Amino acid sequence: MEFExxxxxxxLRRTVRETVAKVRTRSEERQWETYRALGWLEAPPLELVLILEELGYAADPTPFLATATWFAPLAGRLPEGSGTAVFDGTGRYVLDADRADEVALLTPDGVTVVPGAHLTARRVEVLDPHLHVAHVDAGxxxxxxxxLALTGLAATAVGACRRVLDLSLAHVKQRTQFGRTLGSFQAVKHKAADMHVAVERARVLTHFAALALAEQDPRRTRAAHMAKAAAGECQRLVFRHGLQLFGAMGFTWENELQLHLKRAQACDLLLGTASAHRKALLSA
Structure with missing residues (x-):
């Protein structure tokens, strides 16, 4: 496999980054229309992961993640509008189930696609207020x-963690203490370095999972578990160090940091935490 x-x-990555920066102040509907018009939903696995990293970096509020990585791999097609899927056997904590136009249900008899309006979906509060998560009543x-669903969550978490790292670096470079910038202290440098290593490790494993999917490699399931586990472990370290580097400012609603910390943690909790996927690797 070629990792470069x-x-x-x-x-593509530069284009996505520039486009997201331009449209992020628009309404969710306008952002969603832009992404669909650009054909991003049709991207192959590796390119899709690159897109999801940038959307995770911007805490994207649209149903892109669920449509591209939950609905599409289960239904075998893109939805008419937005979509999501129920495939963990419980119908609980389903991403975007409260606003999806189509929902793919994995049943003992196979996959059934139903209009979202035909299902009862109750949105539940989660730590990320911009994330739509619901419980679904189904048969x-x-x-x-x-x-692909695990890989998509990992890629989104990587993007969110990268944003936390960038915000933390910008903060410690200009915040002063004892007549010096925070970034000049060795302990701060160590924390920033640990965050960078964790982000790059999770990113590489996510790219490997996407490449395995693209090439139908027999290791693709193990790779997806590895990516999801690494992304979860990454967000825990980045969450802890990011808050410490920002100090009390990191806890405030006015600070952008909290948005990305919540998105990264939500991605870890959806479809199993890092520890759950570490255990899954033993039997994959």
Missing amino acids: LDEEQRM PLAAAVPD
Whole structure:
């Protein structure tokens, strides 16, 4: 497998970054329309992961993640509008189930796609206020989580953690204490370095999972578990160090940091935490 991004992939990442920066102040509907019009939902696995990293970096509020990585791999197509899926056998904590136009249900008899309006979905409060999560009332369900769903959550968490790191670095470079910038203290440098290593480790494993999916590699399920576990472990370290580097400011609603910390932690909790996927690796 080739881990180095080619020029087209690097260009895609720059384009996504610039586009998201331009439209992030618009309404959720306008952002969603832009992403659909650009054809991002049709991207192959690795390119999709690059897009999701940038959307995670911006704490994207649209149903892109659920549509591209929950609905599409289960239904085998893109939805008419937005979509999501129920595939863990419980119908609990389903991403975007309260606003999806179509929902793919994994049942003992196979996959059934139903209009979102035909299901009873109750939105539940989660730590990330911009994330739509709901409990779904449906018939008999089966459990088989798509590898792409795990990889998509990992990529989103990586993007959120990268944003926390960037915000923390900008803060310690300008905040002064005892007549020196915080970034000049060795302990602060160590924390920043640990955050960087954790983000890069999770990013590499997420890219490996995407490549395994793209090439139908037999290791793709293990790779997806590894990516989800690494992203969860990354967010825990970044969460702790990011808050410490910001001090009391990191706890305030006015600070942007809390948005990205919540998004990263929500991605860890959805479809199993890091420890759950570490255990899954023993039997994968």
